[in-house]
Amino acid sequence: MTQLTQRYAKILGTGSYLPANKVTNAQITERLAKDGVETSDEWIFSRSGISARHFAAADQLTSDLALEASKKAIEAAGITANDIDLIILATSTPDNLGGFPSTACVLQDKLGITNQCAAFDVQAVCSGFAYSLAVADxxxxxxMYQKVLIVGAETFSRILDFxxxxxxxxxxxxxxxxxxxxxxxxxxxxxxMHADGSHREILCVPGRTEHGALEGSAFLKMDGQAVFKLAxxxxxxxxxxxxxxxxxxxxxIDWLIPHQANIRIMEGTAKKLGIALDHVVVTVQDHGNTSAASIPLxxxxxxxxxxxxxxxxxxxEGVxxxxxxxxxxVKY
Structure with a gap:
């Protein structure tokens, strides 16, 4: 009798990309002051653990950022782009306003993949990469698939109210x-994976199009205290x-790699799990909250x-x- 071998999804390679424009707390404080908004490096860092973040250039799309990270991951995996038979791209800031064609399809073309592999986007906001990992698994x-490229890519600077x-x-x-x-x-x-739509109001972009006009805001809105408590x-x-x-x-667990939203959320989660902080991967100080990109980054x-x-x-884990x-x- 032939014994069937257990089949797993194993990480073969990783890659990441940050836009060249690094914006420090001092720089963003100066920008906000021009609009009469008061803040400071100390105020930002004490509440979030963030010292800097990167903003995409005016001519950079989400797919451009995804392309650079993907090329590095493919190289690290020791394969070619045409070995990929599925692309899953997690984003809340797709290239196109209507969400289609999917940014995953745009990425497929930019990678030069000609094998007609499947490609689709996942929209679960900051949980997007963790959702995509579960789907790929x-x-x-x-x-059904042998090699899957999973990407988290965001240009959140385009939906921020400064x-x-x-x-x-x-x-x-x-x-x-x-x-x-x-x-x-x-x-x-x-x-x-889990979801609870009854909490949709505490973190959202509430704008929608009604009769050809924008109703509500096109910028991100968040109830920080409610998000912290639930997260x-x-x-x-x-x-x-x-x-x-x-x-x-x-x-x-050797390493906890949480969504890099806020150092206090990460510390609170680690404490509840009994995982020491020196076993938590923390990049939020340099990257800020990059939503679906934060875990793979x-x-x-x-x-x-x-x-x-x-x-x-x-x-x-992400939320x-x-x-x-x-x-x-994951066993890496």
Whole structure:
């Protein structure tokens, strides 16, 4: 009797990209002062842990950022672009206002992929990468796809209200990419996704088109206190869920890689899980909140810095508008 081999989705390579325009707290404070909005480096850093963020150039689209991160991930995986048979791109800031063609399809063309692989976008805001990782895992385990390019890419600077210091100082632009492939070695051990639309008002872009005119605001709006309270709660819950599914405990985790939203949320989550802060990958100080790009950006940064090594257990989790949240446990 032939014994079937367990099929896993394993991370083969990672990549990331940040726009050249790095904006420090001092620079954004100066910009806001011109509109009569008072803030300071100390005010921003003490509330968020952010010192700087990157903004895309006027001629850079989300797909351009995704392209640079993807090329690095494909190179790190040791494959060619035409080896990819599925592209999943997580973003809340697509190239096109109506959302189509998908930014994933634009990325496919920019990568020069000619094999007509499937490509689609995922919209789960800051949970987008974690959602995409779970989707890719299911596709690979089913045998439907062999090599999947997952990208989180955002140009959030385009939807910020620079008269609202509670939001505009927090977000940045960037992209992170991961190639996952079918393997008989353990890779993604467990993943989970959740949403609760009853909380949609606390983090959203409320504008909509009615009869050809914009109704409401085209800028991001957030109830910071409500988001903080809910985020810490659901991040602990989904972390415990995937750890149980993977038959692991927090003590087995070498690195927690949370969505880089706010240092206080990350510290609160780590404390609830009993994971020491020196086992948490933190890049929010340099990147700001890059939404769907934040987890793969942090992952790639830590891998290239030599922090994360093969064989280690990683816990990745995100939470975002919707309200959405998701997590995955990975053996890297």
């Amino acid at each position: 299911s596709f690979i385990r089913s045998g 008269k609202d210091r509670g939001t505009c100082v927090l977000f940045g632009d960037g992209a992170g990419a991961v190639v996952v492939g079918a393997s008989d070695e353990p890779g993604i051990l467990a993943a989970a 810490v709660k659901v991040l602990e819950q989904v972390a415990q869920e995937v750890l149980t599914a993977a038959k692991l405990t927090p003590a087995d 942090a992952l790639d940064t830590a891998i290239r810095a030599g922090q994360i090594k093969r064989g280690q257990h990683l816990l990745m 975002g508008g919707g309200f959405t949240w998701a997590a995955a446990v």
